[in-house]
Amino acid sequence: MSAALALGDDALVLSHRLGEWAGHAPVLEEDVALANIALDLLGQARVLLSLVGDEDELAYLREERAFRNLQLVEQPNGDFAHTIARQLYFSVYQHLLYERLAVGGGEFADLAAKAVKEVAYHRDHAEQWVLRLGDGTAESHQRMQAGLEALWRFTGEMFQPVEGLDDTGSGLDRQELERTWLAAVTGTVERATLTLPTGPRAGAWAAGAGRQGLHTEPFGRMLAEMQHLHRSHPGASW
Amino acid sequence: MAAVTADQKTQSTSGTAKATGTVAGTAGDPADAARLAAFDAAVAADDRIEPRDWMPEAYRATLVRQMAQHAHSEIIGMQPEANWITRAPSLRRKAILMAKVQDEAGHGLYLYSAAETLGTSREELLDKLHAGRQRYSSIFNYPTLTWADVGAIGWLVDGAAITNQVPLCRCSYGPYARAMVRICKEESFHQRQGYELLLALSRGTEAQHAMAQDAVDRWWWPSLMMFGPPDDASSHSEQSMAWKIKRHSNDELRQRFVDICVPQAEALGLTLPDPDIRWNEERGQHDFGAIDWTEFQEVLKGNGPCNEQRITQRRKAHEEGAWVRDAAAAYAAKHTTPPVQQTQHAQQAPHVEETA
Numbered sequence: 008m009s010a011a012l013a014l015g016d017d018a019l020v021l022s023h024r025l026g027e028w029a030g031h032a033p034v035l036e037e038d039v040a041l042a043n044i045a046l047d048l049l050g051q052a053r054v055l056l057s058l059v060g061d062e063d064e065l066a067y068l069r070e071e072r073a074f075r076n077l078q079l080v081e082q083p084n085g086d087f088a089h090t091i092a093r094q095l096y097f098s099v100y101q102h103l104l105y106e107r108l109a110v111g112g113g114e115f116a117d118l119a120a121k122a123v124k125e126v127a128y129h130r131d132h133a134e135q136w137v138l139r140l141g142d143g144t145a146e147s148h149q150r151m152q153a154g155l156e157a158l159w160r161f162t163g164e165m166f167q168p169v170e171g172l173d174d175t176g177s178g179l180d181r182q183e184l185e186r187t188w189l190a191a192v193t194g195t196v197e198r199a200t201l202t203l204p205t206g207p208r209a210g211a212w213a214a215g216a217g218r219q220g221l222h223t224e225p226f227g228r229m230l231a232e233m234q235h236l237h238r239s240h241p242g243a244s245w
Numbered sequence: 246m247a248a249v250t251a252d253q254k255t256q257s258t259s260g261t262a263k264a265t266g267t268v269a270g271t272a273g274d275p276a277d278a279a280r281l282a283a284f285d286a287a288v289a290a291d292d293r294i295e296p297r298d299w300m301p302e303a304y305r306a307t308l309v310r311q312m313a314q315h316a317h318s319e320i321i322g323m324q325p326e327a328n329w330i331t332r333a334p335s336l337r338r339k340a341i342l343m344a345k346v347q348d349e350a351g352h353g354l355y356l357y358s359a360a361e362t363l364g365t366s367r368e369e370l371l372d373k374l375h376a377g378r379q380r381y382s383s384i385f386n387y388p389t390l391t392w393a394d395v396g397a398i399g400w401l402v403d404g405a406a407i408t409n410q411v412p413l414c415r416c417s418y419g420p421y422a423r424a425m426v427r428i429c430k431e432e433s434f435h436q437r438q439g440y441e442l443l444l445a446l447s448r449g450t451e452a453q454h455a456m457a458q459d460a461v462d463r464w465w466w467p468s469l470m471m472f473g474p475p476d477d478a479s480s481h482s483e484q485s486m487a488w489k490i491k492r493h494s495n496d497e498l499r500q501r502f503v504d505i506c507v508p509q510a511e512a513l514g515l516t517l518p519d520p521d522i523r524w525n526e527e528r529g530q531h532d533f534g535a536i537d538w539t540e541f542q543e544v545l546k547g548n549g550p551c552n553e554q555r556i557t558q559r560r561k562a563h564e565e566g567a568w569v570r571d572a573a574a575a576y577a578a579k580h581t582t583p584p585v586q587q588t589q590h591a592q593q594a595p596h597v598e599e600t601a
Contacts, residue, residue: 033566
């Protein structure tokens with residue numbers, strides 16, 4: 008069941024990060040949009056975690072080392088451009104992944120077929136903002152470029168095989184996924200008059216680490232906040 | 246959440262909304278007198294006033310003030326609840342809370358849009374909020390200290406909001422009334438969710454029950470104050486009632502709210518923190534204790550526990566988002582060809598000049 012955990016934790020953790028924006032967004036429409044994306048992801052997470060066990064036990068009672076999410080999704084929000092860079096990298100990946108899982112006929116086909124529709128909106132939202140920020144003002148251009156660069160090192164991990172997903176006849180071809188992702192992201196970034204960072208990505212030390220339960224320092228703090236209340240009342244129901 | 250609350254309706258200092266000028270300001274001009282008569286007749290007949298209809302300036306100003314304060318309450322009201330999104334104790338509760346805070350942002354959008362039909366832009370209203378020249382509901386100047394506060398806000402604050410807002414669905418101004426229909430539907434969900442959250446706590450462990458009781462103890466009196474000062478001290482009420490912007494007095498609505506809450510508290514297994522609450526057979530209503538209006542006035546003056554914090558966070562989000570809004574505007578300017586009908590639209594915009 009490690010595949011359901013990997014996909015579920017990606018959705019759970021990114022949803023939490025996006026939830027941190029509530030009441031802080033640059034414009035009211037984005038308070039609505041970011042909350043909407045967070046809710047979609049939380050819905051996916053609940054379905055996926057429930058395939059493995061009790062959703063709340065899994066979300067609230069696991070230690071940091073037992074989470075299987077990508078390091079990308081646990082990265083702090085930073086400024087709006089930083090959040091949008093994270094959204095671009097992840098939503099394009101998740102969209103392509105779910106498109107493939109939906110037709111692959113494997114265990115996650117039904118879930119992916121349903122989720123792919125909402126993820127298409129997440130992708131569109133991210134791409135539209137990359138265009139606006141990249142091709143907006145000098146300041147927004149600089150911030151968007153900085154966001155793309157800061158998070159680039161975390162993208163390699165998305166193309167590492169996931170146990171229980173890539174090896175179970177899901178029909179996934181990670182190399183094809185990576186090529187398609189790179190072409191799509193490059194296209195958006197270039198249209199936005201930005202440049203995609205060069206240099207190590209797939210080979211960076213981070214690649215594969217989140218899936219093995221090795222996370223970055225901010226993640227522990229995120230979990231401390233997320234789990235504190237639940238853990239303070241053992242056995243209580245809410 | 247975030248009702249338009251009576252404290253907003255009655256306490257604003259906006260001079261233009263002074264409820265006297267309708268007739269006096271138009272007395273000299275027979276054409277104006279005729280339009281005023283038509284307006285008064287429409288209100289009397291329970292017809293809706295629409296954006297392009299003629300309306301007295303004081304009516305317009307009262308509506309702008311009330312709708313702006315309602316919109317501001319929605320977006321400031323996101324803060325005390327968003328405070329708990331990252332700590333919600335179950336994924337189900339987290340989803341409910343995120344959806345609720347999202348609804349509030351949506352309500353803010355409807356209401357700012359409704360205010361735009363009176364010729365006042367969202368930017369203008371936000372600037373006034375940030376400058377402290379327009380109010381939001383004082384209830385949001387209280388802190389959410391525990392998870393149970395999320396439930397108490399849903400049950401009591403949204404409950405009071407609904408009591409205030411349902412009559413606004415019949416408000417004489419069309420766009421406001423229609424926005425309220427939609428908002429009230431969502432608010433009643435929020436109220437039930439808050440009640441259900443408290444019920445789970447009340448029936449839970451001893452610690453959970455105590456958390457729920459503590460929250461109700463802290464939110465009960467501020468919720469009663471949401472209906473505004475007693476009728477004899479309420480300055481704008483009379484004219485707003487005549488214009489059918491307001492349909493019931495502060496005290497009537499407060500009494501209605503108490504009568505709804507007493508049996509609900511009993512069903513929750515929680516105690517309302519007022520030893521004087523008892524059924525009055527003769528009146529067919531509950532008696533309840535005296536409200537501490539000194540506290541109300543202090544919070545209104547800016548001395549509540551969170552006044553400074555709420556407005557500072559709002560300003561900060563706005564200022565930190567300025568470069569994003571600038572970028573969106575710059576991008577739109579580069580990539581949109583100006584529509585030909587621009588001028589025509591501007592002419593159709595209702596009474597823009599008159600409200601300046």
